[in-house]
Amino acid sequence: QVQLVESGGGVVQPGGSLRLSCAASGFTFSSYGMHWVRQAPGKGLEWVAFIRYDGSNKYYADSVKGRFTISRDNSKNTLYLQMNSLRAEDTAVYYCAKDLTAVAGTDYWGQGTLVTVSS
Amino acid sequence: DIQMTQSPSSVSASVGDRVTITCRASQGISSWLAWYQQKPGKAPKLLIYAASSLQSGVPSRFSGSGSGTDFTLTISSLQPEDFATYYCQQANSFPHTFGQGTKLEIK
Numbered sequence: 308q309v310q311l312v313e314s315g316g317g318v319v320q321p322g323g324s325l326r327l328s329c330a331a332s333g334f335t336f337s338s339y340g341m342h343w344v345r346q347a348p349g350k351g352l353e354w355v356a357f358i359r360y361d362g363s364n365k366y367y368a369d370s371v372k373g374r375f376t377i378s379r380d381n382s383k384n385t386l387y388l389q390m391n392s393l394r395a396e397d398t399a400v401y402y403c404a405k406d407l408t409a410v411a412g413t414d415y416w417g418q419g420t421l422v423t424v425s426s
Numbered sequence: 427d428i429q430m431t432q433s434p435s436s437v438s439a440s441v442g443d444r445v446t447i448t449c450r451a452s453q454g455i456s457s458w459l460a461w462y463q464q465k466p467g468k469a470p471k472l473l474i475y476a477a478s479s480l481q482s483g484v485p486s487r488f489s490g491s492g493s494g495t496d497f498t499l500t501i502s503s504l505q506p507e508d509f510a511t512y513y514c515q516q517a518n519s520f521p522h523t524f525g526q527g528t529k530l531e532i533k
Contacts, residue, residue: 342522344470352462352470352513352524366520369427402469410517411476412460416469 309333309415311403316420323393323424329386329403329417337361337381340406342413343388345399345422355401356388371397393424428452428516432525438533443504447528449497449514458518461490461499464527465510473512474499504530 315327329341343355356377357366365377376389386403400421404413429452439445449459457477462470472481474490477497487502501508509532514525 351527352464352515354515354522354524357520357522368521407460407472407475410458411479412462412472412515412517412522414472414475414481416471419469 309405311405311415311417313401313403313417313420316401316422318423318425319393320426321394321424324389324391325393325422327388327390327401327403327420327422329388331384331386331403331405334405334415336379336384340409341377341379341386342404342406343377343386344402344404344413344416345397346402346419347396347399350399353399357406358386390422393422395424398422398424427521428455428519428523430514430516430523430525432512432514432528434528435526436529436531438531439504440533441504441506443533445501445504445530447499447512447514447530449492449499449525451495451497451516451518454494455516455518457493458516459490459492459497460515460517461488462513462515463508463510464513470513501530506532 310332312330358377374392378387400419402419403417405415407414431450459477461474464470478490512528
């Protein structure tokens with residue numbers, strides 16, 4: 308069965324950095340695009356970033372562009388999100404999610420990892 | 427960026443009721459719309475993709491319709507496990523924006 312397990316969350320000071328990982332299993336990871344989506348406490352869902360199956364194209368929300376970098380290692384079945392210059396408003400649960408198809412949404416999600424940006 | 431607007435923001439209903447949630451896109455997105463259900467403390471779950479296709483394993487009481495800018499999610503007969511928050515998301519172009527959510531509460 309498909310499993311996505313995020314890790315790497317924690318408490319970080321404003322201006323700091325953090326790298327999230329998402330370990331994938333149960334499907335051919337190298338054949339699917341992957342997303343990061345976040346949810347601030349008590350708020351709605353915010354799409355963050357997407358990477359194509361082969362890493363050839365990446366897309367970002369304006370709110371994170373230039374600060375966050377999405378990447379993947381298909382040999383390790385792992386998705387990453389490098390987050391730099393973190394702000395208080397980046398505090399959220401971060402989910403990785405598997406693309407169903409390029410235009411159909413995401414069919415599997417991890418359990419999420421909490422990132423708290425606070426001094 | 428495409429803005430997604432859901433209505434209502436919250437709705438109260440009873441078990442057995444028929445409920446409809448609406449999602450409007452700020453520009454045409456063809457049929458590239460997904461609906462998700464989220465329960466507290468849990469990850470979202472895909473219900474409908476491509477506006478009207480039922481995701482595998484999702485009960486048939488859930489249905490979606492629409493194209494262009496106007497979409498609906500209908501739950502034909504509410505069950506206790508359906509009380510949750512529902513989100514639409516456009517997948518036509520990046521960024522894949524979500525609606526603000528509709529909280530479905532028990533009356």
